[in-house]
Amino acid sequence: MQASVCIMMSNLLALGSDLVVLYFVLMVCCGLCSEISMNWFLRTDFMDQKTSFLSDKSRFFIELPEIFSLKTWNNHRYTHCFGWKKLRESWWKKLLILWVVGWLLGSAWIFWFMCSQAVEKRKELLANMCDERARMLQDQFNVSMNHIQALAILVSTFHHSKDPSAIDQRTFARYTERTAFERPLTSGVAYAVKVLHSERERFEKQQGWSIKRMDTEDQLPAREDGLAPETLETSPVQEEYAPVIFAQDTVSHVISFDMLSGKEDHENILRSRESGKGVLTAPFRLLKSNRLGVILTFAVYSTELPSNATPADRIRVAIGYIGGIFDIESLVDKLLHQLACKQSIIVNVYDTTDPVKPISMYGTNLTGDAMYHKSILHFGDPLRKHEMHCSFTHKPPFPWLEITTSIGTLVIALLIGHIFHATVNRIAKVEDDYRKMMELKKQAEDADVAKSQFLATVSHEIRTPMNGVLGMLQMLMDTELDITQQDYVRTAQASGKALVSLINEVLDQAKIESGNHELEYVRFDLRILLDDVLSLFYGKSQEKGIELAVYVSDKVPEVLIGDPGRIRQIITNLIGNSVKFTEKGHIFVSVDLVEEVICLTEAEADFQSMNTLSGLPVADRRHSWENFKIFSPRYACIPHAFLSTSSDLINLIVSVEDTGTGIPQGAQSRVFTPYMQVGSSTSRVHGGTGIGLSISKCLVGLMKGEIGFVSEPNVGSTFTFTAVLTRGHANSGEYKSREFQGMRAWVVDHRPSRAKVARYHLRRLGIHVELVTDLYQAFLRLMNNGKSVVNMMLIDKEAWPRDADLWPLLINVLKMGNQSSMPKLFLLDNPTSFTKTKSSNSLESILTVITKPLRASMLAVHLRRAMGLGEKESFGNGDIPRSSLCNLLDGKHILVVDDNKVNLRVAAGALKKYGAEVTCADSGKEAIKLLEPPHKFDACFMDIQMPETDGFEATRIIRKMESDANDRINHGEADLGNALRWHVPILAMTADVIQATQEECRKCGMDGYVSKPFEGEQLYREVTRFFN
DSSP: OHHHHHHHHHHHHHHOHHHHHHHHHHHHHHHHHHHHHHHHHHOHHHHHTTTTTTTOHHHHHHHHHHHTSHHHHHHTTTSOTHHHHHHIIIIIHHHHHHHHHHHHHHHHHHHHHHHHHHHHHHHHHHHHHHHHHHHHHHHHHHHHHHHHHHHHHHHIIIIISSSSOSOOHHHHHHHHHHTGGGOTTEEEEEEEEOEEGGGHHHHHHHHTSOOEEOOTTTOOSSOOTTOOGGGSOBOOOOSEEOBEEEEOGGGGGGTTEEGGGSHHHHHHHHHHHHHSSOEEOOOEEOTTTOOEEEEEEEEEESSOOOTTOOHHHHHHHEEEEEEEEEEHHHHHHHHHHHTGGGOOEEEEEEEOSSSSSOEEEESOOOOTTOOEEEEEEOOSOTTOOEEEEEEESSOOOOOHHHHHHHHHHHHHHHHHHHHHHHHHHOGGGHHHHHHHHHHHHHHHHHHHHHHHHHHHHHHHHTTHHHHHHHHHHHHHHTSOOOHHHHHHHHHHHHHHHHHHHHTTHHHHHHHHHHTOOOOOOEEEOHHHHHHHHHHHTHHHHHHHTOEEEEEEOTTSOSSEEEOHHHHHHHHHHHHHHHHHHOOSSEEEEEEEEHHHHHTOOHHHHHHHHHSOSSSSOOOOGGGGSTTOGGGSHHHHTOTTTTOTTTSSEEEEEEEEEEOSOOOOGGGGGGTTSTTOOSSTTHHHHHOOOSOHHHHHHHHHHHTTOOEEEEEETTTEEEEEEEEEEEEOOOOTTOOOOOTTTTOEEEEEOSOHHHHHHHHHHHHHTTOEEEEESOHHHHHHHHHHOOSSOOOEEEEEGGGSOOOGGGHHHHHHHHHHSOTTTSOEEEEEEOSSOOOOOHHHHHTTTTEEEEESSOOHHHHHHHHHHHHTOOOOOOOTTOOOOHHHHHHHHTTOEEEEEOSOHHHHHHHHHHHHTTTOEEEEESSHHHHHHHTSSSOOOSEEEEESOOSSSOHHHHHHHHHHHHHHHHHHHHTTOOOOSSOSSOOOOEEEEESOOOHHHHHHHHHHTOOEEEESSOOHHHHHHHHHHHHO
């Protein structure tokens, strides 16, 4: 019996919630009917008086509650079977028949419903496949159409604008033949010139042939090979002619034909020159290929017309007409060949300009009542209408699933009837069976609730492990770690944050294409952001032995307002691609203001291109932005276009330069195409999905910028993008380390670009820097410079003497000086490991090796260690000092609500380190109890997604309780502590706050939000609003 019930419940759950509800309604009805009947016949005192109660209605109504009471239910549960036998003999058979008939109808309805759902899904699948093919067909047609239009511009430029013309028939034929691959869907291209009747005689003498009349019967541009133009008639006298003077070899026989003498071509030419757009003919069958095709005609104008030019203006300046023949059947065949793996539908293309008599352009006509879908095609001509009709090749499969499901449902219903029948005959087991059924019902409901909660919270909970990792890393940072451990933890933390942001990279493309992508506008430090990005590629650059460096101009503000996450994503994509394709040399990231680049002289630009970071040649970055609109003369003449110094708008230009393999010329046109890579082997060798650059281009567009590149094979590539940001202002309470203020340093390096990078990072620490090109010169100046003090000397490895015999001399020079005044020596090593020799071992006491890439935080750590300043906590990355938050949170009672123990531990630890007294709650219900006025809490950090009562619902209930308490206080009805008005600040805790979530937070009464795990700057900004 138990096994049967379990099978029954599992099958009901599979059928859906509607059947489950129906099942339990029937159970309750049968149970009530059974108990009513049992009580009716088993109460002997009631039976004795049943003939008289109709005359005494008051007694009936007095006994009615007792009849249906729970006490009566339990008293007669285990009495003799008289009532059950009476029930079975009287109407149980009728109920059983009704049950069977009802479930027969129900199973038939289930079969119909599932069949209709299958048909709807099949229709949806057909629509998607048909729309996909229609879109690809239209895109391929538009590509060829654009090339024909470009050919029209070429003819206008080199034939009509040149005297003498730079194009003749031979040149035109050779050019069109060699560029035919750009128009794979055209059978041929021809150009007809506009000739007035007054110019006909002179024109025919110049060309050496007379203007011929087109075939009046067929008017086809493709003719039999044996048909000679001399057999055709001379074009009759008319006001205007359009003889063909240039043609591709495949249609060279149409030269001298008057296109205006044909009816279809005459209409096309008139429409094309009036509209200025491409015009299509009706479909016709080509003689040579016997395929259906159309002719696309563009008008050629002598001058460039404005967009609002009238038809009369267009006719006046029209000088010729260029036409291309499109093989529609070949085009569709090529499309279906590309989708060979999806050839499960039949495709038909129609010209529906005349809806009464549509013309079939491809495929066979659909007959019968077969399912088909219609997709609209736009080929550029608004007067010609085309449609694609699709139908499935095979008939729908036999509905085995629907049949088995409906039969299974009927079987389950019969089993339920059998259970009720057995219950009537075996009353002793009713209570046990009932309890088991209730347990199964509860399990089914719990499973349904768990499934719904999982589907609702999976996007949130998938980030929980990473939030725990980042939170624990932050807590580890607050412990006593040595310098190396701090750097490792900081790098791991930066990598973890980057991983969390990369989880959403695949979704970014869909958001951008749908237009739902929004940028964030927050304060951030670009220099710190670039240091974090360099940390991500530290390991890979060391493995390959390539030098990685970053430089930010001094004119770039320290604090900017924009979307740091998206800027990080763009730069990470560009550097990641450079690391993939660079095996030697360097990768250099430079950030400047646009006006700096514009004001750069030619000599300065040439000097920067020749003096590179590693000495290897690079692609000139000036070519990467030469097509930017902001660098065009039109924008350069605007005086206020680049006032970044006086305006709050900042125009940044970021370049990523590498010495990699470069991009082949043939692949450069599709660099920013989604899911496209340089070659078929690229994804196998280097990995990647091919959407990084596409997303970067879209993000740059959202930032009102542009992106471009220049690449030379076997030399390298340089990608450049611009972005418009807002100038930010540093908070007065922000902490900055001043331990290196006033110190002086020499950077010894013979490469100016590399020395400039070292000077940039040292200046960020407040150190005065002087560049020296030669180490011997530096030591001579050091010996002769007795008054000025140089605190440190940073020497690039390439500038260090390789002659081991000279090292003892340098050591003696250092020993001769005063050790207290002698500078500390630092060796800037390349990413490869530093090889120690005997002589280098002797310099270990005075030499500290710093491995590139240079970062301000890492450089400060090495300088502290060498200068004996101690291993202090660094705030170089923009962290908020502990004292600022401690002043705000010290002694505050804060409630943290989260259903995840790891998040509770991380949040509590982050708040306790600032002196707050933290109470934890693991559910929304517990938070509601703790925050019922009066309470002791000063603030609450609430997780959004929690089981049972989520953060939104809990906040609404808390705000309702506070509102009721404030009303009672205002009316003097209650004394709820010393507070005149109850409103505890509630901040939402979430891993990824999007715009919709922020709006929901405001609607439910939350005061703000903080990210998980807590970040010092964001926590300080939110807490200051309430406790300052």
